[in-house]
Amino acid sequence: MIRFERVAKRYPGGIQALSDVNFELADGELAFLTGHSGAGKSTLLRLIALLERPSRGQVLFDGRNVGKLARRHIPYLRRRIGVIFQDHRLLSDKKVFDNVALPLLIAGVSYSEIKRRVRAALDKVGLIDKENMYPPMLSGGQQQRVGIARAIIGKPPLLLADEPTGNLDPDMSADLMDYFVQLNEVGVTVLIASHDLDLIRRLGKRVLVLKDGTMVDDLPPRQTLTGDTSG
Amino acid sequence: MEALPGAAGARAWARRHAFSFLSSLGALSRQPIASTMTLIVLAVALTLPTALHVTLDNVRAISASWERLDTLSVFLSVETNEIEARRLGSRLTLWGDITAVDPISPEQGLADVTGQLDLGNVSNELEAALPSNPLPWVLEITPEDGTNVAALVNRLEREAGVSSVMVDLKWLERLDAMLAVLGQLVVLLAFLFAVSVAFIIANTIRMDIQNRREEIEVMALVGATPAFIRRPFLYTGLWYGLLGGTLAWLVVNLGLIALSGPISNLSGSYDADFSLHAPGIEISALLIVGSGLFGILGSWLVVNQHLKKINP
Numbered sequence: 196m197i198r199f200e201r202v203a204k205r206y207p208g209g210i211q212a213l214s215d216v217n218f219e220l221a222d223g224e225l226a227f228l229t230g231h232s233g234a235g236k237s238t239l240l241r242l243i244a245l246l247e248r249p250s251r252g253q254v255l256f257d258g259r260n261v262g263k264l265a266r267r268h269i270p271y272l273r274r275r276i277g278v279i280f281q282d283h284r285l286l287s288d289k290k291v292f293d294n295v296a297l298p299l300l301i302a303g304v305s306y307s308e309i310k311r312r313v314r315a316a317l318d319k320v321g322l323i324d325k326e327n328m329y330p331p332m333l334s335g336g337q338q339q340r341v342g343i344a345r346a347i348i349g350k351p352p353l354l355l356a357d358e359p360t361g362n363l364d365p366d367m368s369a370d371l372m373d374y375f376v377q378l379n380e381v382g383v384t385v386l387i388a389s390h391d392l393d394l395i396r397r398l399g400k401r402v403l404v405l406k407d408g409t410m411v412d413d414l415p416p417r418q419t420l421t422g423d424t425s426g
Numbered sequence: 427m428e429a430l431p432g433a434a435g436a437r438a439w440a441r442r443h444a445f446s447f448l449s450s451l452g453a454l455s456r457q458p459i460a461s462t463m464t465l466i467v468l469a470v471a472l473t474l475p476t477a478l479h480v481t482l483d484n485v486r487a488i489s490a491s492w493e494r495l496d497t498l499s500v501f502l503s504v505e506t507n508e509i510e511a512r513r514l515g516s517r518l519t520l521w522g523d524i525t526a527v528d529p530i531s532p533e534q535g536l537a538d539v540t541g542q543l544d545l546g547n548v549s550n551e552l553e554a555a556l557p558s559n560p561l562p563w564v565l566e567i568t569p570e571d572g573t574n575v576a577a578l579v580n581r582l583e584r585e586a587g588v589s590s591v592m593v594d595l596k597w598l599e600r601l602d603a604m605l606a607v608l609g610q611l612v613v614l615l616a617f618l619f620a621v622s623v624a625f626i627i628a629n630t631i632r633m634d635i636q637n638r639r640e641e642i643e644v645m646a647l648v649g650a651t652p653a654f655i656r657r658p659f660l661y662t663g664l665w666y667g668l669l670g671g672t673l674a675w676l677v678v679n680l681g682l683i684a685l686s687g688p689i690s691n692l693s694g695s696y697d698a699d700f701s702l703h704a705p706g707i708e709i710s711a712l713l714i715v716g717s718g719l720f721g722i723l724g725s726w727l728v729v730n731q732h733l734k735k736i737n738p
Binding site for chain 1: 435437438439441442445640641643644645646647648649650651652654737
């Protein structure tokens with residue numbers, strides 16, 4: 196589903212965020228992306244959702260070179276990718292319902308359909324009774340789940356999560372990761388950037404390790420993560 | 427997996443437009459004070475060229491009515507007697523560009539002059555004092571509407587027995603020329619103010635974008651097309667333009683109503699029947715629709731600039 200071929204990203208000002216990154220993520224796979232902060236995890240995710248374009252190399256999504264995608268096609272690419280952020284990126288002046296409904300509103304789905312699907316998504320993340328509240332009234336974990344509901348409402352084949360457990364306590368983090376695993380089990384491809392090594396180790400999924408902008412390790416599933424990946 | 431397509435079809439399109447339409451009205455009502463201030467600035471900027479145009483229109487109407495009243499005075503040489511004067515007069519009536527010829531005898535002329543000077547019984551003494559009437563025969567000529575007066579004067583001057591032709595059109599010509607200059611100026615000013623309308627609206631929209639930066643980024647992130655993100659702002663620009671234009675139209679019309687009393691007093695004192703013309707339907711439509719379009723233009727410029735940053 197996703198393939199990186201010799202991808203480099205240099206930001207204006209000479210900061211080399213990624214250099215020569217190669218990896219492949221198959222359809223229906225779940226993988227963690229780890230590495231210390233500044234290793235290039237966020238940049239890698241941003242290249243997939245085309246929030247940035249690569250400076251060199253190719254980012255392929257379903258066989259298509261994303262880096263060369265015309266600007267007018269970007270929205271349609273993003274509709275096939277659900278993105279979850281550490282800071283949730285919810286609209287604080289809109290109700291939970293409207294936040295989750297946003298991708299459907301943009302696609303022009305009918306209101307009755309929106310209502311049905313938003314309720315279903317909120318039910319799935321356990322927030323069905325919070326639809327009329329505003330995000331700041333919710334806890335961090337609840338806000339993160341609203342973000343997840345928004346990411347999955349359009350039923351995208353790919354889910355990207357950037358430090359989804361960053362602001363959560365260990366119990367909530369574990370619940371959240373389990374939830375990602377469930378989504379993966381129904382066929383969604385998931386890539387999670389995280390430095391929560393304990394959690395990653397416990398789940399025993401594939402782990403990609405970034406260090407200073409290069410992919411230094413690619414551990415297959417069911418193998419115990421060992422050694423120091425944070426330095 | 428059923429991913430979100432670009433839901434096609436007229437109903438999806440209508441739903442997306444309804445969403446944009448409503449959120450643009452929301453943007454205006456969220457900041458009533460800022461919106462009102464922008465509208466007032468727009469109204470003032472649009473009132474200036476419109477008011478100037480209306481003023482000019484009215485001055486043109488007055489000067490046109492003056493031109494129609496104009497006559498030429500053809501002074502014949504002193505030796506010309508009554509028979510010659512009347513013969514020339516009847517010959518001139520045959521000219522195509524002359525509507526009427528009114529011969530004025532020296533006696534009548536003298537009576538007119540003394541009457542106009544309000545000399546009263548002095549006139550009798552004056553007549554008695556003068557050895558003979560010094561005035562020549564005069565033919566008062568009313569030219570046809572739209573006649574080239576200068577050419578007519580030229581031909582009249584070449585007639586035998588004509589001593590001189592008096593035209594008092596010079597100042598009217600100057601007025602016409604001045605009005606033409608002012609007319610150009612109005613066009614220029616209208617253009618400048620239209621540009622300023624676009625930029626006032628662009629600046630207002632820019633501030634609106636700053637306030638909603640987060641929302642725009644999130645919308646782009648979940649797959650909103652640039653057109654979808656742009657649309658509410660374009661509507662907002664349109665509302666600003668239309669409302670600003672309508673306000674300016676109201677201000678001009680209220681101004682005309684306020685001025686109509688004094689103007690009718692003034693024209694009454696000149697024995698003239700003159701009333702102010704309100705701006706015509708074309709100008710009103712141009713003002714309101716035009717400022718609406720410039721509103722769209724202004725917001726389009728600034729939204730596009732911002733969108734390029736989000737979609738690299």
